[in-house]
Amino acid sequence: SQTIHQWPATLVQPVGSPLSLECTVEGTSNPNLYWYRQAAGRGLQLLFYSVGIGQISSEVPQNLSASRPQDRQFILSSKKLLLSDSGFYLCACREWRGEQYFGPGTRLTVT
Amino acid sequence: LAKTTQPISMDSYEGQEVNITCSHNNIATNDYITWYQQFPSQGPRFIIQGYKTKVTNEVASLFIPADRKSSTLSLPRVSLSDTAVYYCLVGGRNQAGTALIFGKGTTLSVSS
Numbered sequence: 001s002q003t004i005h006q007w008p009a010t011l012v013q014p015v016g017s018p019l020s021l022e023c024t025v026e027g028t029s030n031p032n033l034y035w036y037r038q039a040a041g042r043g044l045q046l047l048f049y050s051v052g053i054g055q056i057s058s059e060v061p062q063n064l065s066a067s068r069p070q071d072r073q074f075i076l077s078s079k080k081l082l083l084s085d086s087g088f089y090l091c092a093c094r095e096w097r098g099e100q101y102f103g104p105g106t107r108l109t110v111t
Numbered sequence: 112l113a114k115t116t117q118p119i120s121m122d123s124y125e126g127q128e129v130n131i132t133c134s135h136n137n138i139a140t141n142d143y144i145t146w147y148q149q150f151p152s153q154g155p156r157f158i159i160q161g162y163k164t165k166v167t168n169e170v171a172s173l174f175i176p177a178d179r180k181s182s183t184l185s186l187p188r189v190s191l192s193d194t195a196v197y198y199c200l201v202g203g204r205n206q207a208g209t210a211l212i213f214g215k216g217t218t219l220s221v222s223s
Contacts, residue, residue: 036213043198044155044213090154099145100211102154 023091133199
């Protein structure tokens with residue numbers, strides 16, 4: 001079974017600063033990868049998904065971007081953070097059977 | 112992807128059976144029904160998945176009527192540790208280029 005790693009676990013960044021969150025997956029190859037965000041007390045919002053290296057689909061227009069430089073690496077970035085970017089960021093991997101597995105998440109606080 | 116509707120919250124007591132129903136009137140022929148559980152500050156965890164009739168595992172049961180327009184997650188004898196948000200999702204297996212869309216889920220509160 002696959003294992004999803006995310007880092008950092010927590011992050012406090014000032015408004016206007018850049019962001020880079022990393023997700024790596026073990027135990028699978030050519031997975032579908034996803035970035036979700038969960039604001040406090042809210043449901044999960046799909047941000048990006050990728051079906052392969054260099055292939056990124058954006059679900060919500062915002063100041064965030066994603067990249068997939070390697071098969072099992074997914075990166076979420078921003079050039080300038082906004083207060084509204086605060087939240088719990090989750091990376092997920094989807095198996096061929098349709099089950100979706102989530103990483104431990106990154107708690108981002110923008111101050 | 113089919114939209115789902117489920118209660119926002121439910122309350123229960125330890126030892127009771129909890130049934131959470133999800134409506135998905137526009138479910139497609141190749142869609143599966145999947146339930147996830149999420150604890151605070153953790154990613155959702157897969158509970159169970161089914162296509163029709165009944166599926167049971169060590170954690171829960173999933174009941175799906177013949178028309179598949181709804182499904183019921185059944186948690187036998189809940190404990191305090193079952194307090195969590197439960198999400199119902201529908202989608203096709205191995206649909207490249209698609210993602211599971213999570214709704215607001217059902218917040219289950221179990222009391223002693």
